[in-house]
Amino acid sequence: MLHHAPLIEMIAVGLVAAFILGFAAQKLRLSPIVGYLAAGLVIGPYTPGFVGDVDLATQLSEIGVILLMFGVGLHFSFKELLAVRRVALPGAIAQMTVATALGTGLGLLLGWGIEGALLFGLALSVASTVVMLRALEERQLLDTRAGHIAVGWLIVEDLAMVIALVVVPVLAGGDASGAELAGELALTVLRVGAFVALMWFVGRRVIPWALARVADTGSRELFTLGVLAIGLGVAVGAAWMFQVSFALGAFFAGMILRESDLSHRAAEDSLPLRDAFAVLFFVAVGMLVDPSIVLRQPVALLATVAIIVGGKFVIAFGLVRMLKYSRSMALLIAVSLAQIGEFSFILVTLGADLEILHEDAQDLVLAGAIISIILNPLLFAWVARILARKNALPEDADAGPVSSEATGHVIVVGYGRVGGRVAKALWAAEIPVVVIDDDETRVQKIRDRGHEAILGNAARAGVLRSAGIGAARALLVGIPDPLNAGSVIAKARSLEPELDIVTRGHGTRDVEYLEGQGASRVLVGVHEVADLMVERVGGPPNESEARG
Template identity: 30%
Template sequence: MAEPGHDILIKDTLVFLFAAGVVVPVFRYLKLPAVVGFMIAGIALGPFALGSLTGQYHWLEYVSISEPAAAAPFAELGVLFLLFLLGLEFSFEKLWGLRRAVFGAGGLQAGISALAIGGAAWLIGLSPAAAIICGLALALSSTAIVMQLLIEQKQAAQPVGRAALSVLLFQDILVAPILIFVGFVNLEAGANITAVLLEALFNGVVAILVILVIGRFGLRRMFRLAAAAGGRDFLMALTLLTVVGAAAITATAGLSLALGAFLAGLLLGETEFKHQTEVDLEPFKGILLGLFFMTVGMSLDLPSILSQPLVILGGLAALLLAKLVIGFVALRFFAGPTPMSIEAAFLLAPAGEFAFVVIAAATAIGALPAEPAGLMAAIAGLSMLLIPVLGKLGTLIAARMRGEEPAHVLEEDFSELEGHVIIAGFGRVGQAVARIIGAEEAEIVALERSAYNVARARDAGWRAFLGDAARPEILHSAGAEGASLFVVTVDDVNDAEAMVRAFHQLRPEVPIIARARDREHAARLQEAGARDVIPDAIESGLQMAGRTLHQFGYDEETVRDRLAAERDEEYRRAAT
């Protein structure tokens, strides 16, 4: 018989899966973002809605979440995966290019927001320490919800996504100083604050250096070894170790978990395993982020909100207005033009998940009274629930300000490329094709399932990545939407056909050139969508026949004519 705790865990898991598999798809069918669907489901199934009625109606225990705290560690993993995948899309060079926005816009937004909110809290009667905590807690924004919305709308790589991420990265850096300050409130008189700050700074720098050293000198070697030893199973295990391990290193130093996951993504994004890792982690990220958004919904204290609706709604409006204005000014000065700054400011105006961490820490040590803590949590939760609506509003305003002028999209990854050639299979044949068309300045993206071949190609300077070209997600990452040609050079019959079929379904108008084993295989590839098929058996036979004719003494021109005539006939037969 299962233990009582296990029964609750299993029941809560079933409730969550029901929400993820049934309730949220209904919301999506109604054109609501998945983020909103998960948060509404969390509110409805949480302890302050259906869960509060289980004493009167016992059967509601089976359709509500009994232990919201048990889901917190898994929900945190969703945030880590999100930041890790964002890191994969960037590079240290691109991150360095954002330094003005990170420290300029991020610093100005966080600093002035904290001062404004803290000053307002002090004016309404909170102690100076409690007011500062309030300002610091509500000044930050939600990395998880904002970036997930941008990814869903395919804006993460656009200027608005880069600007929002810049501010959010600076806010993640502030996690350690804010928690240290909360701890200072409870320090005994005479404690050496300078020593504590220096120790925290030292620990943070050491943690980041450790991650960078491991990533630079060991990460690629470890992934190549895992790929050579056993393929995707070992790669998945090593990926999880990389994400969680980097997050644990930064957390140990007092920095945020998300910052470590982002750094790990930056480092892995410079290897040939980037695209395969993105595709493998995407389902895990989606389901765990959904759990995170549900925990945000479950944290909304509906009785408190209903008991003081005017106070909470007034505080919510003041928070959003203040952060919207401050965020716009900071972004306009340091990040970009007015329409983009407005769009990003609307996303960053609400509070973030870190507010709950600060509130809980301050309440535990007595630095923040229970009543204002409850009001802050309610305001923070409601503001996060409004992020999708505010994001849509910001987009509409920015679009109207831009008028008919199209937004400039920066080229960030292969999904934005135009006119390039995708080569599926990068062994000897694939590299021979690449050398010839590369000499004509064709831009090439190569996909290969052998880690050894990818490593050799990368060492030779090719843009090669570990990935299965039969998977639509991989093709999208390789830029299928903008490719001008798809070349399949793999010699496996089924794999080649699957790759041709997958690409043809995505881009039926784009020519596909495929390598076939024989005439029958060529017919199958043409049926799958290949425009030109090159059977190995035909070409090998023709080359051997040509060498034989040379040995019989035929001149070069006669041999070339004989082979050309036979080639035309063989390809005609292969096409019928």
């Protein structure tokens, strides 16, 4: 006897359909995302056959958003977030304002009321967390300067949506006074501030300590459970206590956990679930779309897509250029934001519940979202070709030209405090060096001094090939984040199994992790300093201790 289990049915049917159609899309040289969206359409309420539970699918997809933002937080620190505020804050506000105005204008042209048109425009202005993060991760751009700005931009949009979800119901009531609206806004800002303060003063101490105690038990399954409990628990707790979004709560949980020595292990353990639930997000999007909107409102749909993809791209590109960033940086940030997703769905659902949104608006937003999600990988490929021709971002394919003709050289990844010191010492010793860094200013300064430098993420095969990894004598990884360093080392080791790879770490766990990724040697600062002190007084260095 078959028991009625809608949750199990939804997960099973959704994943099976996504696997089959995602595999088919891959074989047709399309993004698997196209297959995932098609799977949602097949099992959705607007096509014959099995009909999945849309509400369950939406909740499952929200878990994907939480886990993805938690993973992003593991790559971020408060310092890095503050470092991009000068472009992310004004850029996000300006882009949302202009995109909302364009969407509002379209709504008014279609004969909708001002409230509905304004909400429609707002829904077109906010990018999808899942789509952007998946795109950046797949192209190893998440940990570049452009990736940091894009994520910071996304956080500002997320905060704006938290405020919008409070303000819209108040304005929809029609009789809200200025004092009432100001009170609601002040309360929202207070809640967000209280949450951030709690995470900063309490979470920074409690979360890493708790996870370290779990790791000491030696149970891998308990550690994985602890990671998921922190990510999901903080996200839900933040929404319940402070009325902030799940995504924002998860992001801050990840940032706090990043300060732990166990952050790279936490990221690895949560990766399979992040991928699985991200797939369910795309399935849920496909289930929401009514294909008949293409026939009912073709011109309006084209205009909606033009605002989402073309309008937002042009606005973001122009704003980043106005803020004195390079063309390549502007292109990458603009293409990252040229789509919409989960917050757009929440807004139109809210508008429908409040009866201020035209019935076609929800279908236009959903159809526009699915088309923009399909187009986004194509836009990234177009930008990658442009940048590859200018040697700004080599494509991750054999067609990418090798820009360095050096042989027997040393590749130095990261031109920060450690990498910069290493490169300068090697240049002084007249040893050929090729530096890889993702900061354009640093790369240009190195080139201006007559040295070779490659702009890009060293975790990409194309970037390593451009640095001449096949002819290099060694690879020195100077970046401080072990998770990012591990990605670089793993890619380099897969390309050159015999290459000497030296990197840095902060403790025993980093040594184990980085050597597991393929590092030949991991230098730990405190160990090396101790060895030098012993050597200074005539004793032998403790080699086993230096290696962890």
